[in-house]
Amino acid sequence: MIWLPVLAFAIGFGAVYLRQFTVPAELASYLSLAAVAGVDTILGGIRSGFEGKFENDIFVSGFVVNTLMAAALAYFGDQIGVQDLYLAAVVALGGRIFLNLSLIRRYWLAKARTARLSNPEA
């Protein structure tokens, strides 16, 4: 089951990377921030799956809104002369990414442990 998202990621990445699509330079930083927000949402989805709190609509809307909002926030900061607003988004998203990663690691370890306990021969 885990290979499906990985495969999709590889296909999406490869298709764009090999065709060398780009966006205008002015939008580059907003795009980067949107990508970081995307990473955060995906990790959040995986975590909620482990926790069993997964909800369809929250996940998909989260991805769309988070990426757009992150880019919009950076753009807004640039417009009103607070370029560091970009940093605020990076720090917030980075913090969440690490939090989600550590939680995923815990759930995964716990799962592996219970599997071993319930199946002593392995």
Place this chain on the structure above:
Amino acid sequence: MSTIVGATKAQTAAAQKSLVWQITLLSGTLGVLLALSLQTQHKIQSQVGMPARWAQLAAKYRLTEDALKKSDREVAKLREQIEKLEQHPSGSSTGRVDAMRKELSDMRAFAGFVPLQGPGIEVILHDSPHAAERAERYAKLTGRPVGEVLQSLLVHDRDVVGAVNELFAAGAEAIAVNGVRLVSRASVRCQGPTVFINGKPTGGAAPYRITAIGPPKDLEMGLRLTGGFLDAENLTTYDLVTIKRLPSVSIPAYTGPTFFDYAKVVPAAKRQKVASTTGTAAP
């Protein structure tokens, strides 16, 4: 919400399945986003030859430089205006005011606030022609290391300072280096290949153009004096200098700051005392 107590196994499996599909879909989108971002950053780096942050800095630097130039022009314009206002006062003027105005204008000329014109010379300091080959030849002849010989074939800030000093000593009344006026607070120094006059960069690498107003013949003689700076430092021997007498030289006005942060004017009452203390100390 498969954690709700009593949820069936089928429900859990369905939720799990939809989770995987959605993560798959969004992973694909994320891959697109990341690849796009990566390619864009690559493109920016290859176009500008530096990371995007540096390019932004460079743009900022250029903006600041432009702003500085603009305010320099404004200062020059305002000074011109002051001068005009002083020359055309609204009220009637008595002989005393005229005399004061004359003195002020003389002082301004002396301090370097107005452009000057007059006979003089142009001195161009440049690196010795074919410096590299010459350095090798001289090094063989004299047995000195090539690098050391080469240094004496290139123009340095101290050469500019030395030439300016000789010109003042020979009676130059106004001097500019690369079109920047030398005044009482002037400094000449090198930073890499650029000569800074009064802390401002003037043009790029050598040649440096020194213009001076004064008796053209005396100025040239003073520069070429045997045992003088150019002679002692071998600037003439190594063809580092070109001197041209000119019937008319234009020297621009000084455009730098005109205020003192530390020095205070000694009040008139105290001046006598200062003079007498130095006077008694002299003998």
